Amino acid sequence: MIAEIGEPVDVSVVFRRGKIRPVAFEWRNRNYRVSRITGTHREMRGQFLSLHYLVMAGGSDVYELSLTTDGMVWKLNKIHWAEGEQEPGSRPGTAGFPVGRGHEGRRGTGGGTEGRRP
Amino acid sequence: MSNYARHGLMQAADLKPGTPERPGERCVVHLDMDAYFASVEQRDIPMYRGKPLIVCHTASDFRSHGIVATCSYEARRWGVKTGMSVWEARSRCPHGVYVHANISKYLYNTRRIVDICRSYTPLTDVFSIDEVFLDVTTPALESGGREGQWEAALDIGSRLKGDIRRQLGLSTSVGVGPNRLVAKMAGEFEKPDGLTLVTPDQLPEILAPLPVDKIVGIGRRMKRNFDAMGVQTIGELAGTPRGILQRRFGVVGTLLHQASLGVDQGRVGYCDEEDTxxxxxxxxxxxxxxxxxxxxxxxxxxxxxxxxxxxxxxxxxxxxxxxxxxxxxxxxxxxxxxxxxxxxxxxxxxxxxxxxxxxxxxxxxxxxxxxxxxxxxxxxxxxxxxxxxxxxxxxxxxxxxxxxxxxxxxxxxxxxxxxxxxxxxxxxxxxxxx
Missing domain, CATH: 3.30.1490.100 (DNA polymerase, Y-family, little finger domain)
Structure with a gap:
C-alpha cells in the first residue's frame, strides 16, 4: 500500500564524502531513526535540484523523503507499507517514538526506533 | 558463413577507423536490464521483492486507463506483459502490486549504468532507457589478442554485469556478438541474468532454426507477411532470394535479408545522420x-x-x-x-x-x-x-x-x-x- 503524504518534515543528516545521508526525521511529533537507505535518486525540476531518499526506520515500511533546493525544504512524500497493516502515522506507538520522551527504548511493536534518539 | 555475410561484416569493420579489417573481429556487447522499472522498485522497496509487481503509466488510479510499462518476473507468470492495458493486467493478476512509473528515478539509474559502461569503452550507444550497446573490440583485443578476443569480450560482459549488480543492485542480461544485431539476439537467449556469446562461426547454425520474428524490427504485421510467403524461420528467410524481398518490402527487404545472415552494418558509438x-x-x-x-x-x-x-x-x-x-x-x-x-x-x-x-x-x-x-x-x-x-x-x-x-x-x-x-x-x- 502507498500513502501519499507530501508534508514537510525535519530531517537530521550527516554530510560525508560529498554525500548527504539522512539519519533521522520527525514526522507528526514522532521521531524516526533511519535504519537503512534502500534507494536514492536526483532530478531537476526547472532550475531546482531534488534529492530523493527511500529509507526504512526499523520496520518494513519505506519512507520517501525528498530535499529540494527550492527553499531547502525536506518533505515526506510517500510511505509504502505492507498490505494488511494500519497506515503508518495512525498506528499508535509503532515505528517512531514521540518527541520529548527521551530514548527509553522501543515503543509499540514496530521496533522502528530501537536504541537512542538521534 | 556465406560470402555475402562475410562481405557485410567486412564492410562494417571497414567503416570504423582504427578497428581491425578482418570480418568477425568487432566485439559488440549488448546490455539489457531485466524487468528494469520493476527491478528498480523492488530494489528500493524491499517489501515488493518476490511479489508480482506491475509498473504502470497512468494518470489516475489503476482501475481504468493506462498501460503496463513493465512488470516483475513474478507478474509475468500470471500472463502480465509490457504494453498490456492496466485493466487487462488486473484481470489476470488481481493480487499484484500496482505502482506508478517514476521515470525520473529510472533515468537517474540509466545515467549511472551508462557511466559504468563508459568506464569500459567510450564507444557506447544508449539504445533505450534500459539497453546499451558497447563496442569492446579494442579492450578485448588488448587483453585477449586475436585468438582470445571473444573470451576477453565475454569477460568484459561478465565484469560489466558484476559492476552494475554491485553498484546499483540491478540484474542485467548481456549478449556478446560481432555486431549490434547478433549481440542483441544473443542477449535474448538467456534471461534474466544471462550472459551469452555468439561468435561469427556459430552464426548460421544458431540463427537458422530461430523463428523469423526474433529479428529486431519484425513485428506482428511483418510476421503475417512472412507467414503468407511461407517463411517461418530465419534460415528460410536467408534462403529467400534478395530480389523477392526487395520487391515485397522495398529497401527494408534488403536489410531483412542481411539481418537473416547476421549482418548489421550499424556502428556503435557514432551518431549517424539518420539519427536526427x-x-x-x-x-x-x-x-x-x-x-x-x-x-x-x-x-x-x-x-x-x-x-x-x-x-x-x-x-x-x-x-x-x-x-x-x-x-x-x-x-x-x-x-x-x-x-x-x-x-x-x-x-x-x-x-x-x-x-x-x-x-x-x-x-x-x-x-x-x-x-x-x-x-x-x-x-x-x-x-x-x-x-x-x-x-x-x-x-x-x-x-x-x-x-x-x-x-x-x-x-x-x-x-x-x-x-x-x-x-x-x-x-x-x-x-x-x-
Missing amino acids: VKSFGHSLAMSGTTDLDLLRNIILGLSEAVTRRMRRDGYLGRTVNLRLRIGYAMGYSRAETMEDYTDLPSRIHRAACRLLEREASLGVWPEKITCVGVSVSSLKPSRERQLSLQDWRDPREMRITEVQDRLKDKYGDGVIMRASLKEKFALSGMNLIR
Missing part, C-alpha cells in the same frame, strides 16, 4: 471513450506536451499526425500538412481536432477510442522561422508561450498549465523529463 530527429509525438491510453469534448481536451494536453519539446529542442513542424486506437485491436492514423511551420500548441491542436472531427463524422468507429496520439513531423530548425502574417498581427500566443516556457524552465513543468487540463488530466508537462 524526424518527429515529436505523445500519446495517451485510456479506458475507452467517444466523447469528442474529452478527446479534444486530451489532444490539447498532448499538443502542449509535443510543442513544449519542439520548442525546447529548437524545431518547427507542419505535418500533424493524429493516431487513434479503436478498441484494443485496431489503430490507424490521419495526417494534415499545414501551410506554415509552427511550434505553438493551438495550431497543432486545431489541426488535430480537424482530423478528429472528420473521422468522427464518418461514423466508422465500431468501438470506443482507447488511445490517442499526436505527433508533428516535417520539421525544420526554429532558427529558420518565418513570422506569419497572423503571428505578426497578433503575437499574444507566442509571447504567452515564451513566458510559460521560462516559468517551466525555472520551476519545472507542472508549475503552470491550462485550467481545462488541470481538473481532469495530469497532461500538462507529461513525460517531459527527458
Whole structure:
C-alpha cells in the first residue's frame, strides 16, 4: 500500500564524502531513526535540484523523503507499507517514538526506533 | 558463413577507423536490464521483492486507463506483459502490486549504468532507457589478442554485469556478438541474468532454426507477411532470394535479408545522420471513450506536451499526425500538412481536432477510442522561422508561450498549465523529463 503524504518534515543528516545521508526525521511529533537507505535518486525540476531518499526506520515500511533546493525544504512524500497493516502515522506507538520522551527504548511493536534518539 | 555475410561484416569493420579489417573481429556487447522499472522498485522497496509487481503509466488510479510499462518476473507468470492495458493486467493478476512509473528515478539509474559502461569503452550507444550497446573490440583485443578476443569480450560482459549488480543492485542480461544485431539476439537467449556469446562461426547454425520474428524490427504485421510467403524461420528467410524481398518490402527487404545472415552494418558509438530527429509525438491510453469534448481536451494536453519539446529542442513542424486506437485491436492514423511551420500548441491542436472531427463524422468507429496520439513531423530548425502574417498581427500566443516556457524552465513543468487540463488530466508537462 502507498500513502501519499507530501508534508514537510525535519530531517537530521550527516554530510560525508560529498554525500548527504539522512539519519533521522520527525514526522507528526514522532521521531524516526533511519535504519537503512534502500534507494536514492536526483532530478531537476526547472532550475531546482531534488534529492530523493527511500529509507526504512526499523520496520518494513519505506519512507520517501525528498530535499529540494527550492527553499531547502525536506518533505515526506510517500510511505509504502505492507498490505494488511494500519497506515503508518495512525498506528499508535509503532515505528517512531514521540518527541520529548527521551530514548527509553522501543515503543509499540514496530521496533522502528530501537536504541537512542538521534 | 556465406560470402555475402562475410562481405557485410567486412564492410562494417571497414567503416570504423582504427578497428581491425578482418570480418568477425568487432566485439559488440549488448546490455539489457531485466524487468528494469520493476527491478528498480523492488530494489528500493524491499517489501515488493518476490511479489508480482506491475509498473504502470497512468494518470489516475489503476482501475481504468493506462498501460503496463513493465512488470516483475513474478507478474509475468500470471500472463502480465509490457504494453498490456492496466485493466487487462488486473484481470489476470488481481493480487499484484500496482505502482506508478517514476521515470525520473529510472533515468537517474540509466545515467549511472551508462557511466559504468563508459568506464569500459567510450564507444557506447544508449539504445533505450534500459539497453546499451558497447563496442569492446579494442579492450578485448588488448587483453585477449586475436585468438582470445571473444573470451576477453565475454569477460568484459561478465565484469560489466558484476559492476552494475554491485553498484546499483540491478540484474542485467548481456549478449556478446560481432555486431549490434547478433549481440542483441544473443542477449535474448538467456534471461534474466544471462550472459551469452555468439561468435561469427556459430552464426548460421544458431540463427537458422530461430523463428523469423526474433529479428529486431519484425513485428506482428511483418510476421503475417512472412507467414503468407511461407517463411517461418530465419534460415528460410536467408534462403529467400534478395530480389523477392526487395520487391515485397522495398529497401527494408534488403536489410531483412542481411539481418537473416547476421549482418548489421550499424556502428556503435557514432551518431549517424539518420539519427536526427524526424518527429515529436505523445500519446495517451485510456479506458475507452467517444466523447469528442474529452478527446479534444486530451489532444490539447498532448499538443502542449509535443510543442513544449519542439520548442525546447529548437524545431518547427507542419505535418500533424493524429493516431487513434479503436478498441484494443485496431489503430490507424490521419495526417494534415499545414501551410506554415509552427511550434505553438493551438495550431497543432486545431489541426488535430480537424482530423478528429472528420473521422468522427464518418461514423466508422465500431468501438470506443482507447488511445490517442499526436505527433508533428516535417520539421525544420526554429532558427529558420518565418513570422506569419497572423503571428505578426497578433503575437499574444507566442509571447504567452515564451513566458510559460521560462516559468517551466525555472520551476519545472507542472508549475503552470491550462485550467481545462488541470481538473481532469495530469497532461500538462507529461513525460517531459527527458
